[in-house]
Amino acid sequence: MQKEKARTIGQIVADNYQAAEVFNAFDMDFCCGGDRTVDEACQEVNINPNEVWQALKELETDGARQENYTEWSLDFLIDYIINNHHKFSREKLPEIGQYAKKVASVHGDRYPELQKIYYEFTKLHGDIINHLQKEEELLFPYVKRLVEAEKKGKQPKTPDFGKAANPISMMEHEHDQSGAAMEKIRELSDDFTPPDDACTTYRLLFENLEAFEKDLHKHVHLENNILFPKAIELEQSLNR
Structure with missing residues (x-):
């Protein structure tokens, strides 16, 4: 989990674009502001990072197919x-x-x-x-x-x-x-x-x-x- 927390928002969305929906829901910028970690972005908008991590974790159970743009x-x-x-x-x-x-x-x-x-x-x-x-x-x-x-x-x-x-x-x-x-x-x-x-x-x-x-x-x-x-x-x- 520590390694995951070190990744930036942009990297997370690059691996799974569904994560964009999570960040949008919390009003967190994943494109222009994608160089920040989840915890850093949460601190800026005064959001509990645990809520965001929980929402991201729930994506893992979603079987919807997503394009992996990083492999193109x-x-x-x-x-x-x-x-x-x-x-x-x-x-x-x-x-x-x-x-x-x-x-x-x-x-x-x-x-x-x-x-x-x-x-x-x-x-x-x-x-x-x-x-x-x-x-x-x-x-x-x-x-x-x-x-x-x-x-x-x-x-x-x-x-x-x-x-x-x-x-x-x-x-x-x-x-x-x-x-x-x-x-x-x-x-x-x-x-x-x-x-x-x-x-x-x-x-x-x-x-x-x-x-x-x-x-x-x-x-x-x-x-x-x-x-x-x-x-x-x-x-x-x-x-x-």
């Missing part, structure tokens, strides 16, 4: 991230933006927080699209070259950005910014809870925002806690 090759994981999470972001961001604009325009006078949500989401939209482009044009192709170099037993060519850790550091910082933006939107929307008199579009906006946040958490987790550290480790092993 890095090139396959990259394709999965692009084809699922990047595609989802590019499709949903404009749709949610339209909902946010319409709801803010119609109901913004009565519910001024909607104007703030629209502002925050518009900025988030632009930031995420730029982020995805940088990953797909700079970092991901290099990681795939590392995988190919390992297969051929060759040393990879040093990219213009130096080491993988350089763009990865920037990507992680941008992940933090996106997470903070979604947290602000969650606060402004009262945990995505529409008022009783909310129209259909109003409710659709909040439902989609919550779904986007959930996808973003998994997206960031796969990169921060699995892809990025494995890429750095692979690069180091090839350059020894």
Whole structure:
């Protein structure tokens, strides 16, 4: 148990993504804040760690099949991230933006927080699209070259950005910014809870925002806690 307690939240979720549901239930950040142990995270939010460990233990009896992303090759994981999470972001961001604009325009006078949500989401939209482009044009192709170099037993060519850790550091910082933006939107929307008199579009906006946040958490987790550290480790092993 002592060894288990030394593991970070990110490592725990990497081994079993069902653990994400436990950490979400206790309002513990497993993606951007995944570098903390369970006990450290519990202390920050004033939660009894024994309750969290008990909930995690109960997962062991759940026979539901979960993908073990840590066993995937890095090139396959990259394709999965692009084809699922990047595609989802590019499709949903404009749709949610339209909902946010319409709801803010119609109901913004009565519910001024909607104007703030629209502002925050518009900025988030632009930031995420730029982020995805940088990953797909700079970092991901290099990681795939590392995988190919390992297969051929060759040393990879040093990219213009130096080491993988350089763009990865920037990507992680941008992940933090996106997470903070979604947290602000969650606060402004009262945990995505529409008022009783909310129209259909109003409710659709909040439902989609919550779904986007959930996808973003998994997206960031796969990169921060699995892809990025494995890429750095692979690069180091090839350059020894």
